[in-house]
Amino acid sequence: MNTAELLADAYGRIKEVVHDAVEGLTTGELADRLDPEANSVGWLVWHLTRVQDDHVSEAAGHPQTWTEGGWDQRFGLPFDADDIGYGHSADEVAELAAATADLLTGYYDAVHERTLAYLATLTDADLDTVVDRRWTPPVTLGVRLVSVISDDLQHAGQAAILRGILLRRRG
Template sequence: MQDVELYADLITQLSKWAHREVKNLTEQELAWQPDAEGNSIGVTVWHVGRWLDVTARLLQGQPATQELWLTRGWAERTGYNPQGIGEQGLGTVTGYTQQEVAAIPLLSAQDLLLYLRQTSNALSTFLRSLSSSEPLQEPLYPGAPYTKQQLLQTVFLGTCGHMGEIEALKAMMRRRASLTA
């Protein structure tokens, strides 16, 4: 198995993991926060989807207008365009203020998982289209201090961490609910 195939399979498996963890959550559970500054499960899932969306676009050298959040009508449906917000204006939650996080639309589990599936499929399909991992060794853009593969690795590892975060948030939410019951 080539590196690109392995990455594609791992991205697909992470998406399936998220589906198992989130598919049966209510909108209230998706919006629950452990404290005023903690992200909810919904925000965390959206964050993962956004990073996959942005990563697929960056790896393909496409302009920001080609992100699925825009091309699949999410921005239009929700009235929310994240571009230009946060770190490097990527709109991925990274570098957001609390007010910017609060502006992220509250999506149902079905919608969050649909966007996540769309973005993971786009990234996995692109990776499978490569005949080798050689293109991933190129700088992300001319003069970039890191390669496409380093971006992919960072996003993959971050996604794994966020899946643990989702599991922890669910456990904290259930413990809090059992204490108040």
């Protein structure tokens, strides 16, 4: 297994958790929040997908799937096209109330496929390329890709926990 294959495997694990977290949930359950300030399953999945789309697209030098694939229009959210959800208020989290499981996984799958296609082009040497000099030390491509994996798995895990709570509430 080479490094690109290892990264593809890690991103594949995110996909599994995302699909498991939303499968069978109603639109209402996807929007449900444990308290008025909490994130919903739908928002968490949308956000982790936006982060992956934004960060991987920037590294790959191609437009985001969000706009290029028309997902911004399908979701119909009142956010700027470059909004990834970082720092969203409780009211902004509530804007995801109409997102369906199919819409969320459709967007995620489109981003995932594009991520895998990009990863397949990488060599080990590419991972040492500096992609962000705003940090000390500067961020390399390898660090950026692992950072996205870490962030996405955390949010996918949060969505999975919420799913379990929601299913117990169903009775």
